Amino acid sequence: MGSSYFICVANTTNCLTLTSGKINESVTVATKANAEGQKWTAKNSLSTSGYNYNFITALNSDLALDAAASNSSLSPLVWTSEHSSGQSANINQEWKLVSTGKGDNTYYLCIAYNGTTYYLATTSTRNTLVRTSSQSSATAFGFINTDTSGSGTTDPDTPSNPDHGSFNVSWISNQSKVGDYKEDAHATFIPYASVEQMKADANYDKPWLTPTKADYLNLNGQWKFKYVAGSTTGPGSSDFYDKDYDDSSWGTIRVPLSWEMANYGKPVYTNVGYPFVSNPPSATQGYTQYGVTDNNSTGFYRRTFNLPESWTSKRVFLHFDGVYSAAVVWVNGKYVGYSQGANTDAEFDLTGFVSEGDNQLSVRVYRWCDGSYLEGQDMWHLSGIHRDVYLYATPKVAVRDHYITATLNDAATSGSLNVKLTMDNRDKTSATKKILVELLDAKGSSVKSTTVSYSGSATSTINAILSGLTNLTPWSAENPYLYTVVVSQQNESGVEEMVFSTKYGFRNITKSGNLIYINGKRVFFKGVNTQDTHPEYGRAIDTETMLKDVTMMKQANVNTIRTSHYPRQPKMYAMMDAFGLYCMDEADVECHYLGTNISSNSSWQTAMNDRTQRMVLRDRNHPSVIFWSLGNECGAGTNFSGTYNLCKSLDSRYVHYEGANSGASYSDLGSNMYPTVSAVQSASNGLNSKPYFICEYAHAMGQAVGNLQEYWDVIEKSNGIIGGCIWDWVDQAIYKPADLVNGTKMKKGFHNWASGYDYNSTSGINYGFQGNFLDNGIITPDRAWTAKLTEVKKVYSNVTFSKSGNTLTVTNKNSFVDLSGYTLTYQVLRDGYLQSEGTLTLPTITAGNSGTVSLPSFSTDDSHEWLLNVQLRTKNDNLWAEAGYAVAEEQFSLTSRKEVTAGSYTADGGSLSVSGNTVSGTTKDGKAFSMTFSNGKLSAWTYDGQSLIAADGPDFNTMRDIDNDRWSGSFITSSNTSVSSQLTKSGNVAKISVKGDSYYTIDYTIYPDATVDMKVTLQSSSSYRRVGLAMQFQGGFENVEYYARGPWSNYVDRKTGSYLGRYVTTVDDMIDENIHPQTFGDHQDLRELTLTNTDGKTALNIKTAGQVAFSLSHYNESDYCGTGDTMWSDGKHWYDLTKHSQIYAHFDYYQRGIGNGSCNGDSVLDKYKCPNGSYSYTLRFTPKSLK
Structure with a gap:
């Protein structure tokens, strides 16, 4: 039956007393005298209506404490126990124990009858029991263990001789039941036996490392595992937790890991909706029609652990950092407790359950539970023990x-x-x-x-x-x-x-006006949203990956993390503290699909409070946590008033909730998602009279992060905008679990990544099954640097440069640090080639101020383009970069570029002739060349026996397709080319003009040394996605050297971090491997391009005049370009495409900006649209023999 208790009026020695111990006797209050009639048992159970309660009986008679609420003339009394098999047929005997919140294990005892809550209370004389409908000091009671000599109270849920009853499966569909025998939340700590042992552990300096010298047992590793699909029961479900249960036929699984990544069940991606049919609080039926073939599934885990002898006199706790979505725990065959809340800690007191030597731990995990309705985030919905599991021991007191x-x-x-x-x-x-x-x-x-x-x-x-x-x-x-x-x-x-x-x-957080100050200084929060996602482990993020994330963030000048949309593992906060990252810590609360149907439903208040409280109590010692966030996309639910007040009662930090965007009182910040630049400008003095934080912006899906600089131009000039977080940090694509088992992580040279459309039908788009809409990262799933991150690094930089004459001005936009920890370096380039470099003397420049540096005199001339590059580099190694890492860079033009002029080239010897539509010639060194035109197209082009082109061309082209082009812009698929004049010879050159009806003209001039000028005139429209020429070079010209912006791909609205220079690469390495195939690899401001074939015999050099961007690929854009609105649903991968031998080349006058249009932001700013009118540029081709 468990322990017995004296139930005393709080702060007194008066306790509930029976005199005769007979049925219908009124319960009185008398001084505690250790009498048998003063001893009671309190057994946790579940009512027929589905809520958790305690059944309180007299120890000497087994009569039940009965509220007698059905008869107003009666006082609370004892009555025949109507408790049977864990159920009660008498709601007057179903007592809820509600903590008074005073931390002294005192409770309000209440029952619910006919819609009214009645509290057990004493009269003013403190000797008679009555019922009342409100809480007061007269309704508070403490439980004193009858086996304890002290006068203090005991938590009736944790008796010294544990008898926790049994688990009831109905709890997974009861939103009020968030746990059973689960410890209260507390700040993270790891206990040691001595200071000496603690300081000798690497965890002391780096708290994210696994302790090795603590009173700590790491339970990560291989567990025995049994998966049962589509069922909340399974083989051994009623006895699998027995210590001697035979699990020899079971498989094994790595812990932590999402079990789908071990090929158990199937990953599900959904954005707005749930992976199950919505019927709260039940979450059991899969969306079969959208590919979620299984109903609720169950995973059974077992492992043994060896308890050290030194722990036998201590209190032993079992700790879970996170489990999706609900877990039931047994130790040595005895029920320990229940937990839900996938991303908050759960701890259980194992004292009394464990003994020295081997012990058996068993855990049953349900894929979904009622808590899953609060876990409706835009992510892969995966299952299992996905975070660390460990034991630790403390003294009994x-x-x-x-x-x-x-x-x-x-x-x-x-x-x-x-x-x-x-x-x-x-x-x-x-x-x-x-x-x-x-x-x-x-x-x-x-x-x-x-x-x-x-x-x-x-x-x-x-x-x-x-x-x-x-x-x-x-x-x-x-x-x-x-x-x-x-x-x-x-x-x-x-x-x-x-x-x-x-x-x-030590740090202060204050607000003045609509701005936030840290330590008295205004701070801009330059942030990213993050998800727990790993391409091999699912939602299980290992320490190495977390370190990679925070390292890359610091290297990219990111200073803020929003833990969208749930708290992270404790070790991640330790990293943010040490590396230096501000944190908006967000509760695991999102019910996007149902919105206020849940967030304004009071029956969900307990669950929302629990998730919020556990986050705050665990994380409030971390200096990196600047804001609490109540959740995400739940609508303006009234329950958030409760969680806001709860937050404020536990900690003083400012609170954010994006759903309070109408100015509701339960957020201290104004917040919204995906505003346009103009909308941000309109809120420059604050949003809803509060500091404005853009919780999500610059939706980084595919080829993205356009016009980021324009956002920050507005933010930094504002008086009420404190910053924002890009959505989001990392692409969420995963490897297909079956491929991980087979070891086939690569396919045709590409990562074998899977997206939402690989598992779920996008016909369910309105339920959130939205294809690749989860692939919004500014880095790749395997944490590789990208062109997008390059732009973020530049825009988020806290140091900027400007130049006037020989004076360089360095501006320190930091809020606190001066620049004494950095060195200033420079390089001088001539036509992209390094000519000189050195270090400049950097004056003391304090935070928020500028300083000037005198530049040396550079010897330049007007016949070449001269450039100056400057960098601010770290002087010393630190946690996130080695000495010499450039945190800020800029490039300045010293002289203008020297452009080629069409038709003005003077050949160095050679001869040519024209015959019909073919021009033939021989260079000075005897290399033969020819060009043939057919129906207005260049149909053949050879040099020294080497074919240079693979098909007719070049041709007018406006085709482009990226995720941000969805429903925006247009392109033309045919140009109806015709010849406007015949091939003619004039002196020692040949000329022909080719015109495409209404769209373009190419004037060719062919010289006797095989050089060819193409003067291109284009008719552009602001509706086009690109304006330029497309052509195909013969396969084999794989080696690439270019003088343009690089080395990362760049576009007109994403090029501030890409600088002119000479870069060497290959055609294959120019691919931006976005998860869904789309237009890629553009490089602005092309000056010169050289393609060399792999045998090293022939090179084709291309110089330019005017505005030209280029890209090269072995993939035909028409294979993946569509109308734009089907990109997220067509299910294509890079390895699905045909890699052609020829090289597809683009030479664009203009390509519209990539913008932020995949999720409500600017599809493209007007200034980055293709211009209207007629524009021209020149390409000069010169083939060369190298052997």
Whole structure:
């Protein structure tokens, strides 16, 4: 039956008492005398209506405490127990225990009857029980274990001899049941036996590393696993948790891992909707018609662990960082507890369940539960234990939580520190402890310390205050200086028995007007949204990948992470603290499809509160956390008033919720998604009279991140915009699990990545099955740098350069740090070739100020293009970059380019002749060449026996298709070419003019040394996606050297971070491997291009005049270009396309900007549309023999 209790009126020794122990006896209140009639049991169970309750019975008679609410003339009494098989037929006996929130294990006891909640209460004389409809001091009761001599209260859910009853499967469809015997949330800490052991562990300096010397057992690794599709039960479901259960026929699985990535079940991608038929709170039926063939599935996990002998006298906790979506836990065959909330911690007290030596841990995981209605994010919906699992041990009476706060001056350089310690004495044993709290600086030197004492038999809180702190080094993303708070607990004899440490940064967060200030300085939050996604592990992100993410963010000048749309693993926050990243910590709450049907439904308030509270209590010691966010895309639900107030009661940080965009009071920030640049401009003084944070913008799907600079031109000039987060950091494509099993991660030279349309029919687009709409990353799934990230790095840079004459002005846009940690380097280029380089003397430039640097005199001339490149480089190694890494760059023109002039070339010897439509010639060194025109097209072109082109051309071309082109812009598929004049010879050159009806003209001039000028005149329209020529070069010209903007692809509205230079590559390496095939590889401002065939015998050199961009590919754009609105549903992959031997080349006068049109932003700014009118450029082709 479990432990028995005295149920006492809070803060008194008066307890519920029976005199005769007979049915229908009114329960009175009397002084605790250890009488048998004062002992009660409280057993957790489930009612027929589906909610969790406690059934309270008298120990000596088994009569049940009955509210008697059906008869107003009766006082609460005892009645025949109507509890049977875990159910109750009498709602007057179904007592909910509601915590008073005072942290002392006191509760309100209430029942629900005819729509009214009645609370057990005492009269003013404190000797009679009554019912009341409201909470008060008279309705609070504490439970004292009858086996404990102390006077403190005990949590009835965690008796010292655990009997947790049994799990009820109906809980997975009960939104009020968020857990069973699950520990309260608390700040992350890892206990050690001594300071010496703690400091010797690598985890001490880098808290994201797995502890090796702590009272900690890592349970990650191989587990036995059984998957049952489409069922909430399965073989062994009622006894698989027995210690001796035979699991020899089961498979194994890596933990952590999304089980779909081990080829169990099928991944599901949905954006707006759910992967199951919506019928809250039930989440059991898959969307069969859209490819979700299974109903709710179950995974069974088993493993053993060896409990150290030294732990047998300690309290042992089992910790899960995250499980999708609900987990039931057994240890050694006994039920321990239940949890839901996929991205918040769950802990269980295993004390009493475990013993020295081998122990058996069993976990049943449900793919979906009612909590899945709050996990409707735009992502792969995957299942299983996806985050770390471990055990840790503490003394039986020990520090359970610590909350670190500081009272500081504006600059955060002086003040006091308060560490609020929660002492856990759940067994109510008399104990005396001393707790030393010490503050260490970054070098490990002691700053200040204090010792506080605990003595008693109840759970309580103690404040350890370190006052008079001076000369503090503040924490910011620019200078993430971390102190260490060491907490050392000693027993009655003064012997150290538990130690832990927390990295802490001193910083202030304030608001003035509609701006946010850190340590008294305005800060711009230059951010990205993130998802937990890994191409091999699904939602399980390993430490190495997290480090790669934060490293690349810092290298790209990102300073803010929004944890869209759920909290991250604790180790990620430790990285943000140490590397220097501001964080908007977001609760795991999104019900996009149902919106206010859930977020304004009070029955979901408990679940929303639980997720919010667990996030705040766990993460509030992290200096990187600047904002709390209540969730995402749930509509303007009234429940958010509750979670907002809850946040504010737990911590003082500002709170964000994008759904409060109408100005609702439950957000301290104004926020919206995907505004156009003009909409951002209109809110430059704030949104809804609040600081404006653009929670999602610059939707980075495919070939994207256009006009990013224009957003930040507005933001940095504003008086009310604090920044924003790009959607999003990383493409969410995954490898197909079957291919991972087979080891086929590559196919035809491309990553074998899968997107939403590989699993789910896009006919369900209105339910959120939206193809590749999850592939919005500015980096690739395997964390490779991209052209998009290059642009982000440039626009987000905190240092800019300008030049006037020989004076370089360096502007430090940082909020805190000067530039003494950097060096300034330069290079001088002539026609793209390096001529000289050096280091410039950088003056002291403090945050927010500019300084000037005198440039050396550069020797230039007007016959070449001279360029100056400057970079600001790190002086020393740091966590995220080696010394010499360029954080900021700029390029300046010293002289104008020297352009070729069509028809003005003078050949160096050779001869040519014209016969019909063919011109033939011989160069000075005896190389034969010819060009033949047919029906207005260049149909053949040879040089020294080598064919240069593979098909008719060049031809007018406006074809382009990228994700952002959806429903925007147009292209023409035919140009109806005709000849406007015959091939003629004039002196020692040949000429022909080819005109395409209404669209273009090419004037060819052919010289006797095989050089060919093409003067191209184009008719452009603002509706076109591109305006230029397309042609095909013969296969084999694979080696590429170009003088243009590079090395990453760039477009007219995404080129600020791409600089003119000489770059060497191959045709294949010019592909931007976006998940869905689309137009790629453009390079602006082409000056010169040389293609060399692989045998090294022939090269084709191309020089330009005018405005020209180019791209090269072995893939025919017509194979993947469509109307734009079907791109996310046609299901194409790069490996589906035919790789042709010929090289498809584009020479564009203009290509419209790539914009942000895939999700509501600017499809393209007007200034980046193709211009209207007639425009021209020149291409000069010169073939050469190299052998």
